[in-house]
Amino acid sequence: MSQRDAIDLAPPVERAFLVAVDTGDDPGWTAEDSLNELAALAATAGADVVGAEWQNRRHVDPNWYVGKGKAEELLQAKSETGFDILVADDELSPVQQKSLESLLNVKVIDRSRLILDIFALHAQTHEGRLQVELAQLEYQLPRLTRLWTHLSRTGGGIGTRGPGESQLETDRRLIRERIKKMKERVEDVRRQRQTAARGRDRRLYPTVAIVGYTNAGKSTLLNALVGSEVARAEDKLFATLDPTSRQVKLGDGQVVIVTDTVGFIHKLPHQLVDAFRATLEEVTRADVLLEVVDAADDHAPEHRTTVQSVLDELGAGDKPRLTAFNKADLLYPGSDGSRPAPAVSGSVLVSAATGFGLETLRGEIAALLASLWEDVDVAVPYAAGELLARVRERGTVDLEYGERDVRVVGRMAPGLAGELRAVAARWAESLAEGSAAS
Ligand SMILES: Nc1nc2c(ncn2[C@@H]2O[C@H](COP(=O)(O)OP(=O)(O)OP(=O)(O)O)[C@@H](O)[C@H]2O)c(=O)[nH]1
Ligand SMILES: [Mg+2]
Structure with a gap:
């Protein structure tokens, strides 16, 4: 030592x-x-x-x-x-x-x-630390003031000139430059994060982002759904800053990618919401949101209001959502996981700690995803093999292999349906051009 x-x-x-x-x-x-x-x-x-x-x-x-x-x-x-x-x-x-x-x-x-x-104490990854530093700089910038600058409003004079004032300007300029650099670095890291593997996973499976007030039990719920400790859960505010994504099996064998990420709080500094946009992209890009509420907290309704307003700020307030009222064990000491939980219009009572309600929750996630599916009836070329493989895996479809192309009839998630329609439209165009030329 x-x-x-x-x-x-x-x-x-x-x-x-x-x-x-x-x-x-x-x-x-x-x-x-x-x-x-x-x-x-x-x-x-x-x-x-x-x-x-x-x-x-x-x-x-x-x-x-x-x-x-x-x-x-x-x-x-x-x-x-x-x-x-x-x-x-x-x-x-x-x-x-x-x-x-x-x-x-x-x-x-x-x-x-x-x-x-x-946030600075809990940031673990390079991306997390960059974003926290960016938020801190944004917080500092307007606070770099000389407390007697109001004198300058009367037209300058003694006390408003000289090195003090220009020092302040220099400091501000330095911070602004640093903010600009940090933003570029956050953007670089964000791009790197979209690695090929993660991108593929996300194209293969529907995505679910867990959102909610800090300490609601988001990480505990992800662990319970995965069946092992993948996310750090602690009785601490903002225990999680960096997103963790895992594959979760729903009842029918369907696989979804579930992401746990940073929690929200009443009077969350807006600099943080701005700086954490890269991290919160997991939320804005998800197919559906799973809102976790600490149902045992007296302030659960106020927590939900805060969560809604942060989601609105992120542009994800209208995303399809399922609400998990968590910590049922604290409300109903008998809920030990041996009985199924009732599901009431878009919400499920669960206990991430005891496992109560988790099967119902899996079923409700599947039902919500299926309700978003769209009918598709299109023809795509044989060359679209990779896309067809995904459609077969993720949707419920019939494929008719014709002489020239493949007809796809069935239902699938909106993202996939959109991709398929775009390919089909290009294919129809090339067919039209082909017949016009001949
Ligand atoms: N009694 C009980 N406690 C729970 C339950 N779910 C989570 N907890 C506890 O609540 C605390 C917070 O849980 P976390 O999973 O870390 O909460 P989080 O929403 O991820 O919190 P942050 O990442 O800090 O925003 C921990 O002490 C958990 O053990 C539950 O169903 N019942
Ligand atoms: Mg957490």
Whole structure:
């Protein structure tokens, strides 16, 4: 062991105090609920939460976030609890952050920065790390300000010229350049990720993307469907950042590719949604979505609202979807997997932990995929052998081998039907040209 290893490099645990403003305009969420979630986030980031306070106000205070009086009370809380970091439940402006920092003489961060920190801690792959860094830079850019730049609005003068100002501009320019580079690198990695093998799998089998609030049990459900530990499941927020895809057999022997990916959260920093677009492509490209809901959480309806709005932002809000209400074992202690679960219009009650409802879920996924199938009746050339092989494997079709071409009649997934129709249209064109020329 080297001398370096012998030294305990673990940083001291930070003592975090949380603060929120309840403006009453966040349906379903009180400041107290939101603070509970913030406490879980702070704990996931490794802090020791020593206290929390909130204030009812019509608006957040532009200078102090909470009212000035409340801010001063935090001094008292500081001497009682000894906190060394203050976490605000909403995004802070540079002015709010600065004034709280100077008053309290502690580090002040906001919910977005906390979430970005957790993402940075949990990112494992090259792609994940690039995307987190991109999101962090996007978060920093507007926060690089000199707090007295408002003076320059009055026409410049003392304090608005000189190296300070140009330094700020230089920093901003450097960050912008770095953002541009990072975006290019994220794009490069994204292209590499579409490797031949994964691409082939995706053309062979329908794809299902698991989506849902963080900690709903998405990874546990993927593991349960696959029957082995393929995705890391933990009682932690944002345990999963990088997508994991596996083949899953449905009841009728049909194979689908199921992908588990990053979870969503209330007030998810928009920089993260932007930066993680490459990862979230698994969601936007999937044939169907499997939304996992922690049915044992009192905030399940609010969680679903958040999930819907992130999906809308990604343009995947209208995708065909099945909802799995998970953690049934916590709601109904008798649901041990020995009895089938009821399926109610697009939703299934399951327990990823005990296996309850999983057979029903497999059946519902198959039914949803089949309901999306389209009727096809086309003729394609013999040369389309690879496509025909896929059609035979994935659809239910009759093939009639004629003298010139192959007639395909049956039902299949929309993607495949589209491919087949395109080939058939080109073939019809070439036949028309051929007969016109002769
Ligand atoms: N009781 C019970 N606990 C469950 C069930 N499914 C998952 N869990 C627990 O819930 C916690 C979160 O599970 P994960 O599978 O990591 O959740 P996730 O949705 O992948 O979370 P992130 O990747 O962090 O977004 C873990 O402690 C799981 O053991 C279930 O059906 N019943
Ligand atoms: Mg997970």
